[in-house]
Amino acid sequence: MEKVILVGVENQENFKTFTESMAELANLAETAQGEVVGEMIQKRQAIDRRTILGKGKLLELQSLVESTEADVVIFNHEVSARQARLIEEVVNVKILDRVQLILDIFAMRAKSKEGQLQVELAQLNYLLPRLVGQGLALSRLGGGIGTRGPGETKLETDRRHIRQKVTLIKRELKQTEEHRERSRQKRKESSVFQIGLIGYTNAGKSSIMNLLTDTKTYAENQLFATLDPLTKKWQLPEGLETTLTDTVGFIQDLPTQLIEAFQSTLEESRSVDLLLHVVDATSSNRSQQEDTVLELIDSLDMKHIPVLTVYNKADLLDVDEFVPTLFPNCLISAHQEADQEILTQAIIKQMKELFLPFEMTLEPKEAYLITQMQQEVLLDEYEYDEEKNNYFLKGYAPKQSKWVREVSDDLLEW
Numbered sequence: 001m002e003k004v005i006l007v008g009v010e011n012q013e014n015f016k017t018f019t020e021s022m023a024e025l026a027n028l029a030e031t032a033q034g035e036v037v038g039e040m041i042q043k044r045q046a047i048d049r050r051t052i053l054g055k056g057k058l059l060e061l062q063s064l065v066e067s068t069e070a071d072v073v074i075f076n077h078e079v080s081a082r083q084a085r086l087i088e089e090v091v092n093v094k095i096l097d098r099v100q101l102i103l104d105i106f107a108m109r110a111k112s113k114e115g116q117l118q119v120e121l122a123q124l125n126y127l128l129p130r131l132v133g134q135g136l137a138l139s140r141l142g143g144g145i146g147t148r149g150p151g152e153t154k155l156e157t158d159r160r161h162i163r164q165k166v167t168l169i170k171r172e173l174k175q176t177e178e179h180r181e182r183s184r185q186k187r188k189e190s191s192v193f194q195i196g197l198i199g200y201t202n203a204g205k206s207s208i209m210n211l212l213t214d215t216k217t218y219a220e221n222q223l224f225a226t227l228d229p230l231t232k233k234w235q236l237p238e239g240l241e242t243t244l245t246d247t248v249g250f251i252q253d254l255p256t257q258l259i260e261a262f263q264s265t266l267e268e269s270r271s272v273d274l275l276l277h278v279v280d281a282t283s284s285n286r287s288q289q290e291d292t293v294l295e296l297i298d299s300l301d302m303k304h305i306p307v308l309t310v311y312n313k314a315d316l317l318d319v320d321e322f323v324p325t326l327f328p329n330c331l332i333s334a335h336q337e338a339d340q341e342i343l344t345q346a347i348i349k350q351m352k353e354l355f356l357p358f359e360m361t362l363e364p365k366e367a368y369l370i371t372q373m374q375q376e377v378l379l380d381e382y383e384y385d386e387e388k389n390n391y392f393l394k395g396y397a398p399k400q401s402k403w404v405r406e407v408s409d410d411l412l413e414w
């Protein structure tokens with residue numbers, strides 16, 4: 001385990017969320033298998049352009065590194081190559097920033113070929129501008145946090161080599177993207193109602209996926225436990241078939257390089273009919289986490305998709321004291337089997353708002369259609385009318401549903 005010192009400069013720009021952000025940095029460092037042995041905070045009007053910390057503080061950092069025998073210093077700010085070099089000259093250990101740390105965790109987590117390629121692309125994109133005129137030798141970093149990567153070769157310093165690699169990875173990713181696009185298209189054509197889980201990392205998205213479906217996806221008390229999107233069928237008790245997609249979690253200051261690299265993964269959520277925004281209701285940092293996710297929904301062009309907020313981890317809360325901030329919402333615990341019902345009903349309520357209400361009758365000879373309909377619409381009522389010798393059906397159907405079209409034809413005939 002590497003010993004880590006965390007550094008942050010509290011300034012006019014970040015003072016509102018500074019404490020939480022530092023706590024999150026500690027959490028990230030631990031997720032990357034670091035042991036936090038010290039923290040250094042400086043209050044300053046703005047960060048120092050050359051060394052982030054002021055001169056005096058930098059010397060303090062140097063003695064803290066020595067006394068704690070730290071292996072690495074992680075800054076809660078983006079650190080340019082030049083800044084890293086200047087700081088390193090003083091403290092004599094590896095310097096990393098928040099972005100590199102997040103990239104490193106992603107590199108650890110990436111399991112699928114696609115995930116690995118995406119992380120490698122993000123790392124290379126992060127590296128490229130940092131190489132300009134620097135001749136920065138990555139080898140000096142040695143091993144450990146900040147140097148992990150899924151690529152077989154160590155990250156190379158040669159810019160040309162990196163550019164070639166970027167082109168190569170993009171080409172490979174394009175193929176998986178096309179494959180993904182095809183299955184997504186297929187799902188769209190089959191007009192299955194699609195639900196996407198999104199939310200801050202560690203909010204409980206995968207746990208909710210597990211609660212609703214019988215799958216056992218990886219749910220862990222770790223940041224970014226999930227990297228690869230996973231889509232599962234989920235059938236509502238009334239019979240309607242939907243799909244549920246679990247995906248990568250969001251975090252404040254999600255590196256733009258990552259967002260770019262993970263475009264196709266995030267695409268999975270862009271085409272859904274309903275988003276479940278999972279929020280850790282117990283987080284002391286809840287409102288900032290909510291804002292982060294809302295901003296990302298916005299920047300990922302997903303603003304047109306209806307959202308149901310799912311406040312999670314209710315088992316750890318005094319439920320009566322809880323005050324929600326986003327609507328519509330429901331409050332559940334993914335760890336309580338009984339809450340499956342609450343969540344399901346909340347989802348159905350949202351679906352009804354998106355669907356069109358319909359009523360129709362079917363001749364006895366058409367009764368075989370009912371089973372099929374049950375899988376494609378929300379059927380509230382269906383009964384056989386003995387006097388009229390027909391079936392009466394009532395419910396809600398997706399707007400583009402063939403059942404709705406057929407019903408309206410029926411209505412015209414009458």
Ligand SMILES: Nc1nc2c(ncn2[C@@H]2O[C@H](COP(=O)(O)OP(=O)(O)OP(=O)(O)O)[C@@H](O)[C@H]2O)c(=O)[nH]1
Pocket residue numbers: 199200201202203204205206207208218219220221222223224225226227247248249250312313314315316332333334335336
């Ligand atoms: N007490 C309690 N813990 C929960 C609940 N839901 C999830 N957790 C825990 O919270 C942690 C994170 O859960 P995950 O389901 O992995 O969260 P996630 O949103 O998928 O996280 P990432 O994939 O890392 O973004 C795990 O340790 C879960 O056991 C809940 O309702 N109550």
Ligand SMILES: [Mg+2]
Pocket residue numbers: 205206207218219225226247
């Ligand atoms: Mg997960």
